[in-house]
Amino acid sequence: ETGVTQSPTHLIKTRGQQVTLRCSSQSGHNTVSWYQQALGQGPQFIFQYYREEENGRGNFPPRFSGLQFPNYSSELNVNALELDDSALYLCASSLSPGFSYEQYFGPGTRLTVT
Amino acid sequence: TQLLEQSPQFLSIQEGENLTVYCNSSSVFSSLQWYRQEPGEGPVLLVTVVTGGEVKKLKRLTFQFGDARKDSSLHITAAQPGDTGLYLCAGSGNTPLVFGKGTRLSVIA
DSSP states (O other): OOOOEEEOSEEEEOTTOOEEEEEEOOTTOOEEEEEEEOTTSOOEEEEEEETTEEEEEOSOOTTEEEEEOTTSOEEEEEOSOOGGGOEEEEEEEESSSSSSSOOEEOOOEEEEEO | OOOOEEEOSEEEEETTOOEEEEEEOSSOOSEEEEEEEOTTSOOEEEEEEOSTTOEEEETTEEEEEOTTSSEEEEEESSOOGGGOEEEEEEEESSSOOEEOOOEEEEEEO
């Protein structure tokens, strides 16, 4: 059984640029959630995808967008990067939508915006 | 806005000592989860507690959910260096997980 994988591991971008982060869900999982974890903070929910549709969104601006593909993998896109976007971005997959099922987290992508 | 406060923020203890960390909220949660996160990795779920007053044990770790389902505690007996990490609590229900800021535990051999 393959766990949740994320790429890239680390990324450095300049303010104003755009970035795409990728996530492969655990085998058998059809739901993917994305979280932002700033330094010294707990993860904050960005959004969840199920059946290629957004299924809930946290308090993040529209420049944070996502996609889910037929194989359940997912992308997180962030446009017009700001310095405060520097964080660890975590992807979590689960068996079903919502938050009652256990979420399995990937190792994260460390994004630095300069 | 639902908030979870974790205390202490940092804890450094000697191997063999006991410790308790706390997770408190003014909101009621349907369930509460505890995670451990190590550097360079994502959080790993340790336990989910769903019933007020519930106590769950995982080897040397004891988790308790408050009667009113607003708070929780994690007690570690005879801590070992392998227990070192960031312990996060997260409240859940039908809404997205709300995480606390975590307690960073360091167990020194």
